[in-house]
Amino acid sequence: MAQKKSFNDQQDDKHYSEGRRNFLKQSSLLTALAITPPYLLKAAESELDEKAAGYFEKMPLSIEINGVNHKLSIEPRTTLLDLMREQLALTGTKKGCDHGQCGACTVHVDGNRVLSCLTLAVMVEGKKITTVEGLADGDQLHPMQEAFIKHDGFQCGYCTPGQIMSAIGCIREGHANSDDEIREYMSGNICRCGAYPNIVKAIADVKKGGQKL
Amino acid sequence: MIHFDYIRVSTTKAAVDAIVKDSKAQWIAGGTNLVDLMKKGVMAPDKLVDINNLALKEIKKQSSSLLIGALALNGPVADNELVRKEQPLLSLALQAGASAQLRNMATVGGNMMQRTRCPYFYNPDMPCNKREPGTGCGALKGFNRMHAIFTDSEKCIAVHPSDMSIALVALDATVLVSGPKGDRRIPFQNFHRLPGDMPQKDNTLERGELIVAVDIPDNKFSKNVHYLKVRDRTSYAFALVSVAAALDMQGSTIKDVRLAMGGVAHKPWRLPEAENFLKGKTASEAVFRQAAELSMKGAKGYGYNNFKLRLAPTSIVEALKAASGKK
Known part of the structure; x- marks a missing residue:
C-alpha cells in the first residue's frame, strides 16, 4: 500500500481525471483514511517529507515509447514497467510477478524483447520502447495479434501482451x-x-507466413 | 525499493574510481539479478554506477583464444556464429539458462556475478551467513532440496546458480579484470570460491575490480559436447544438477575430456579425478559409470537434497553418453 501511494503521488493528474481505475483508487484511499488510527496518519505525514526530499533526487529521462517522445523526471528506482503503467497510463503491459519470473511485462527495447519489471527506467535513456499498444497500425492489427485471435491463443488474456511481444522476439531471433x-x-x-x-500454433502460423516482423 | 543515486560512466577507469571512492556504491549492467535483490531488500546499495556505456561488448577471435567482452549479452553470445563454431559448449550452457528475455538483458560479467537463489539468502527474515554473516545457515537443517552436496564448510550450503560458468570452468577460461591496482587475469577455476569462513564472499575479486572480458583458449571440443541440465520443469528453472561434458574423441578413444557440474557446490564444480580416469580410455557406459563414481568422493546430502547423491552420478553418465554419441 505504501509503495502504491508513493506512485500515486508522482502521477500526473491529467491521466487520472477519469475512469474506473481512478475511482477505485480514490475510494479505497478514502476508506483507508477513515479507518486509519491517528498515529499512523502522523507517520504518513512524516513520510511526505521524505517524498519532498525525493523530489530533488529525480533524474531527467527522455525515451520514445510507441513512437511518442517523452521527456520525464523520474526517481532512479522506478522500473520501466511502473513508469509506463503508473505515470504514462500505458497499462497494456502487465505486472505479473514483478520479479522476472513470468514474462507478463515483456516489451521491446530497441527491437529486443526484455522484461520491463527488471529494467530501471533511467537505464533506457534515449532508447525506443515498443509495447503491445504500439503494434497495431491504426485499425490494422499486427500479424501476431491476428494470429493469437485466429488460433485462440489466450483465455483470461492477462499474459497475452507479454506473450505477443515475446512471440515477435522469438521469430525475430530466428x-x-x-x-x-x-x-x-x-x-x-x-x-x-x-x-x-x-x-x-499462432507463432508457427506467423513464422510460416514469412512476413518481416 | 529503497532510494539510491544513479550515475553513468563511460570508461573503465571512471567505473573503477566510482566504486573505490564510495563504499556503498555498486555497478549495474543487465540488472536482472541486482534489481530483483533490491526489490526483495536483500541488497541495498546507496548508489548504482551504470556501466552499460563501456565498450566491452565485443566478441573476437585472438591468435589462440576467443575473447568475449564482459558486457556481451547472454542471448546474442549463445547465438554468435564464432561462439557456436569454436565453443559450442558455452553456447549450449547459455541457452539452458534463464529465459530468452532475461538472456537479452543479462551480461557475461553479470552472469558470473549473480548471487545464489537459496531461499534463505533471498529472505531477509531468515538466518543466512551469506547475507548476514554470523546469523547461521537456515538451509543446513531446513528446506535444502536445491542445495550443495560438496562443500568445505557448513556455514553455507548454497549453490552457484550460473549455467554459463559451468561451461567456462570446464573450458579453462580466464577472467580479465581491471581494478585500482591495475589489470589481472584470474583462472576461472579460482574465480568463484567455496564458502569456508567467509560465505558472504562468492568470488575472489577485490573491491573495485571490474570484469572486462572472458578469454577461452582454443581447444578440440568443437564436436563432442553436451550440457545436461536436470530441473523441475523442461525449461526456465534453475538446475537441480547440471553437467557440462566436452570430449575430444579419436574413434572411440577419449583423447581429452573436460567435466564440470552445476547445482552441487558453492562454485562451478570441476571433476578432475573423472577427467584423469577417462583420458585414454575407450568410451563406454561402464567406463562413464566408473568416472561418475569417482566424482562423488566427499559428497554429502543434507536431507531434502539426498537425491542428488544418485542424480549427480547418473547425470554425469548421461551427459558423457550424449557428448560421445553413445546414446
Whole structure:
C-alpha cells in the first residue's frame, strides 16, 4: 500500500481525471483514511517529507515509447514497467510477478524483447520502447495479434501482451523453426490458463507466413 | 525499493574510481539479478554506477583464444556464429539458462556475478551467513532440496546458480579484470570460491575490480559436447544438477575430456579425478559409470537434497553418453 501511494503521488493528474481505475483508487484511499488510527496518519505525514526530499533526487529521462517522445523526471528506482503503467497510463503491459519470473511485462527495447519489471527506467535513456499498444497500425492489427485471435491463443488474456511481444522476439531471433524450439524460446512467458498449445500454433502460423516482423 | 543515486560512466577507469571512492556504491549492467535483490531488500546499495556505456561488448577471435567482452549479452553470445563454431559448449550452457528475455538483458560479467537463489539468502527474515554473516545457515537443517552436496564448510550450503560458468570452468577460461591496482587475469577455476569462513564472499575479486572480458583458449571440443541440465520443469528453472561434458574423441578413444557440474557446490564444480580416469580410455557406459563414481568422493546430502547423491552420478553418465554419441 505504501509503495502504491508513493506512485500515486508522482502521477500526473491529467491521466487520472477519469475512469474506473481512478475511482477505485480514490475510494479505497478514502476508506483507508477513515479507518486509519491517528498515529499512523502522523507517520504518513512524516513520510511526505521524505517524498519532498525525493523530489530533488529525480533524474531527467527522455525515451520514445510507441513512437511518442517523452521527456520525464523520474526517481532512479522506478522500473520501466511502473513508469509506463503508473505515470504514462500505458497499462497494456502487465505486472505479473514483478520479479522476472513470468514474462507478463515483456516489451521491446530497441527491437529486443526484455522484461520491463527488471529494467530501471533511467537505464533506457534515449532508447525506443515498443509495447503491445504500439503494434497495431491504426485499425490494422499486427500479424501476431491476428494470429493469437485466429488460433485462440489466450483465455483470461492477462499474459497475452507479454506473450505477443515475446512471440515477435522469438521469430525475430530466428528461434521459431519447430514447435519444440518455439516452446523452449517462449518458456519465459507463463500462462496460468494453459493456452500454450494455441500460442505455439499462432507463432508457427506467423513464422510460416514469412512476413518481416 | 529503497532510494539510491544513479550515475553513468563511460570508461573503465571512471567505473573503477566510482566504486573505490564510495563504499556503498555498486555497478549495474543487465540488472536482472541486482534489481530483483533490491526489490526483495536483500541488497541495498546507496548508489548504482551504470556501466552499460563501456565498450566491452565485443566478441573476437585472438591468435589462440576467443575473447568475449564482459558486457556481451547472454542471448546474442549463445547465438554468435564464432561462439557456436569454436565453443559450442558455452553456447549450449547459455541457452539452458534463464529465459530468452532475461538472456537479452543479462551480461557475461553479470552472469558470473549473480548471487545464489537459496531461499534463505533471498529472505531477509531468515538466518543466512551469506547475507548476514554470523546469523547461521537456515538451509543446513531446513528446506535444502536445491542445495550443495560438496562443500568445505557448513556455514553455507548454497549453490552457484550460473549455467554459463559451468561451461567456462570446464573450458579453462580466464577472467580479465581491471581494478585500482591495475589489470589481472584470474583462472576461472579460482574465480568463484567455496564458502569456508567467509560465505558472504562468492568470488575472489577485490573491491573495485571490474570484469572486462572472458578469454577461452582454443581447444578440440568443437564436436563432442553436451550440457545436461536436470530441473523441475523442461525449461526456465534453475538446475537441480547440471553437467557440462566436452570430449575430444579419436574413434572411440577419449583423447581429452573436460567435466564440470552445476547445482552441487558453492562454485562451478570441476571433476578432475573423472577427467584423469577417462583420458585414454575407450568410451563406454561402464567406463562413464566408473568416472561418475569417482566424482562423488566427499559428497554429502543434507536431507531434502539426498537425491542428488544418485542424480549427480547418473547425470554425469548421461551427459558423457550424449557428448560421445553413445546414446
